[in-house]
Amino acid sequence: MAGSWSMKGYMKGAALLTISALIxxxxxxxxxxxxxxxxxxxxxxxxxxxxxxxxIFVAWTASGFAVAISxxxxxxxxxxxxxxxxxxxxxxxxxxxxYLVVLSVSCFIILYSGAGALAxxxxxxxxxxxxxxxxxxxxxxxxxxxxxxSFQAKGRMExxxxxxxxEQAIRVSIILVGSWLVxxxxxxxxxxxxxxxxxxxxxxxxxxxxxxxxxxxxxxxPQRQQTGEKLRVWPVVKELTxxxxxxxxxxxxxxxxxxxxxxxxxxxxLENGFTETVAKxxxxxxxxxxxxxxxxxxxxxxxxxxxxxxxxxxxxxxxxRNADSFIQLTYRAAVLFGWAASFGLVLVMPYVNVMLFKTDxxxxxxxxxxLQIVPLSITLTFTAMLQGFGKLKVPAVILxxxxxxxxxxxxxxxxxxxVLGAAFASNIGLFFIALSLMYYLKRVRPMKLAPASxxxxxxxxxxxxxxxxYGWSFILEQLLSLPARLEAAIIGGSAVAIGAAVFITTVAxxxxxxxxxxxxxxxxxxxxxxxxxxxxxx
Numbered sequence: 001m002a003g004s005w006s007m008k009g010y011m012k013g014a015a016l017l018t019i020s021a022l023i024x025x026x027x028x029x030x031x032x033x034x035x036x037x038x039x040x041x042x043x044x045x046x047x048x049x050x051x052x053x054x055x056i057f058v059a060w061t062a063s064g065f066a067v068a069i070s071x072x073x074x075x076x077x078x079x080x081x082x083x084x085x086x087x088x089x090x091x092x093x094x095x096x097x098x099y100l101v102v103l104s105v106s107c108f109i110i111l112y113s114g115a116g117a118l119a120x121x122x123x124x125x126x127x128x129x130x131x132x133x134x135x136x137x138x139x140x141x142x143x144x145x146x147x148x149x150s151f152q153a154k155g156r157m158e159x160x161x162x163x164x165x166x167e168q169a170i171r172v173s174i175i176l177v178g179s180w181l182v183x184x185x186x187x188x189x190x191x192x193x194x195x196x197x198x199x200x201x202x203x204x205x206x207x208x209x210x211x212x213x214x215x216x217x218x219x220x221x222p223q224r225q226q227t228g229e230k231l232r233v234w235p236v237v238k239e240l241t242x243x244x245x246x247x248x249x250x251x252x253x254x255x256x257x258x259x260x261x262x263x264x265x266x267x268x269x270l271e272n273g274f275t276e277t278v279a280k281x282x283x284x285x286x287x288x289x290x291x292x293x294x295x296x297x298x299x300x301x302x303x304x305x306x307x308x309x310x311x312x313x314x315x316x317x318x319x320x321r322n323a324d325s326f327i328q329l330t331y332r333a334a335v336l337f338g339w340a341a342s343f344g345l346v347l348v349m350p351y352v353n354v355m356l357f358k359t360d361x362x363x364x365x366x367x368x369x370x371l372q373i374v375p376l377s378i379t380l381t382f383t384a385m386l387q388g389f390g391k392l393k394v395p396a397v398i399l400x401x402x403x404x405x406x407x408x409x410x411x412x413x414x415x416x417x418x419v420l421g422a423a424f425a426s427n428i429g430l431f432f433i434a435l436s437l438m439y440y441l442k443r444v445r446p447m448k449l450a451p452a453s454x455x456x457x458x459x460x461x462x463x464x465x466x467x468x469x470y471g472w473s474f475i476l477e478q479l480l481s482l483p484a485r486l487e488a489a490i491i492g493g494s495a496v497a498i499g500a501a502v503f504i505t506t507v508a509x510x511x512x513x514x515x516x517x518x519x520x521x522x523x524x525x526x527x528x529x530x531x532x533x534x535x536x537x538x
Contacts, residue, residue: 020161022298024168029294031172033356038179039192041284041361042277046193048287049127049266052258053118054134054200057107059255061100061141062148062204064248066160068240069096069149089153091231093146099237100142111135123267124280126190134197140204147211159214163207171203246392249399250383253376253433257406257426258290264410265422272418285362286419288353289369296341296373297380323388324447329517330381331438331449336458336512338377343462344499345370347469351492354485368423375427375434382437386444394440402433454512461506468502469495508534 036044069092076088111118115131151160178195182188265286269279345352346367353360383395409425417424438449476491507513508531513521518528 016157016161020164024164025294025298027168027172029291029298031175032291034176035179035196036284036288036357038176038183039189041281041288041357043179043189043192043284044287045266045280045284046127046130046189047196048258048284048290049122049124049262050130050134050193050197052255052262053111053131054137054197056252056255056259057104057138057141058200058204059251060244060248061104061138061145063251064244064246065096065100065141065145065240066148066152067247068244069093069146070152071243072096072236072239073149073153088231092236093150095231095233095236096149096240097142097146099240100145104138104141107138108135111138122262123270127193130190130193130197133194134200136198137201137204140201140208144204144208144211147208147215150215151211159211163211166210167203167207170206171199174199174202242392246396247387249396250380253379253399253402253430254290254293256403257429260403260407260410261286261422264407265414265419268410268414269418272415282362282419285357285359286365286369286422288357288362289366289372289423292345292352292366292370293372293376296338296345296370297376299337299341299377324445326520327385327441327445328447328449329513329520330385331378332454332513333517333521334377334381335374335450336507338374339458339462340465340500340503342370342373344465344469344496344503345373347466347499348473348492348495351473351488351495354488355492358485362419365420365423368420368427372426372430375430378434379430379437382434382441386437386441389444391440391444395437398433398436398440401436402429405429405432457507457510457512460510461503461512464506465499465503469499472498504530505534511535 032044035047039047072092073089076085076092112132112135115128115135116125118131119125119128148160148163151157175196178199179192182192182195261283266279266283269282270276274282349367349370350360350363353363353366379399383399386392386395406425406429409428410422413421413425415421442449473491473495476494480487480490482490504527508527511531515528515532518524518531521527
């Protein structure tokens with residue numbers, strides 16, 4: 001009974017962590033829209049140039065290292081006595097903390113002292129103060145990663161979930177309120193960008209204080225008086241580094257692609273004859289695609305968090321239902337929602353662009369840009385599934401090759417096609433990663449991911465959605481004569497709702513996924529009920 005109770009508590013905590021991760025991702029994507037409205041395309045360019053440098057380290061340490069630390073701490077439970085376990089946990093936490101201190105201080109020094117050099121390489125020396133401000137965020141990471149890892153190792157997911165939401169809520173609030181104040185009283189775009197980068201450090205600091213308070217109240221510190229066999233430092237450091245990188249690699253894909261864009265797009269536009277202002281605005285308009293892609297990939301991220309633990313458990317079973325059916329379901333759901341989000345955005349992009357960002361600039365570029373959602377959805381779920389199989393090295397190599405393809409694509413295509421070349425380069429890199437991961441997974445676990453009928457039904461749903469969106473938009477365009485942004489909001493908003501309803505209804509009517517499969521997906525119960533009602537015998 002105790003074992004089942006602890007598993008029930010763990011699953012409840014894991015579900016809460018999944019929901020909190022979704023909230024954090026949605027907040028992280030949505031705030032960029034009002035922020036862009038406050039600072040304009042040039043201000044958005046300023047923030048997006050610096051954002052990946054800060055966020056890469058945050059994602060690696062607070063996410064990847066937290067998982068790696070929790071794994072090593074959980075492994076200590078295999079020791080025979082409580083004294084041995086406590087002593088092992090204390091050693092792991094000490095090694096992890098001091099290693100992260102060295103790592104974070106080194107990164108801080110590089111970012112702070114090298115801010116000027118990095119800004120010059122990016123072609124905009126005014127970015128240096130923002131880099132220095134943002135560099136302080138890395139100093140919070142050692143204690144944050146150790147605390148999160150300790151909670152997760154004990155199955156205490158609630159404090160981590162609440163801390164994530166508080167961190168993001170404070171960060172987003174400071175970004176929006178601070179940017180509004182700066183723009184109102186000084187009008188400095190770089191000042192607004194500096195406030196936005198400072199907000200990340202403040203949010204992380206609050207998260208540390210909150211977790212430390214709960215950690216002490218729960219008395220999770222290992223007992224210091226225990227003695228036992230001392231751990232060698234290097235094997236622990238090596239495992240922490242490799243495992244944390246493998247775990248966080250898929251989450252770093254977009255950030256690394258954004259960093260490549262930061263170094264190459266603006267400088268290449270200047271070389272192509274753009275003035276500084278026009279080049280900054282063009283890069284800022286191109287960056288409008290980032291929040292759209294992040295929102296589109298939210299469902300794939302939730303699938304990875306929710307289904308992958310099932311895959312890991314099923315892989316160890318020798319009898320009964322194995323992992324194959326869960327892998328197939330994850331793939332079909334990721335493609336279904338990823339394609340629906342990307343194709344749907346392409347259909348309504350002219351209206352969404354004006355509705356969210358005031359102008360219809362570079363709509364064709366953004367339409368190409370959001371196609372990233374499909375391979376990104378596959379990448380997020382497949383890397384997580386391969387982790388469940390214990391396959392870490394090959395996916396990491398595939399992701400590195402994808403980054404190289406993105407870099408080569410930017411260097412060769414941006415001089416010819418401007419920001420359209422950068423969008424194509426991202427798609428080339430991500431589609432390579434997704435297809436390679438699919439091929440590798442089939443080598444690890446030979447199976448057919450989806451039957452031909454699945455793609456036929458998906459095509460039918462897409463066709464119906466396209467006809468509904470274009471038909472409805474055409475009718476409203478003839479009837480309405482309103483200010484551009486209001487008209488775009490009415491047409492775009494209603495077209496999104498109608499298109500989504502038609503797509504979902506077609507998917508349910510043709511049973512793209514089986515009734516029982518919907519119940520395994522996050523928030524899939526309502527869809528299962530709708531599908532059963534739609535296909536009921538009359």
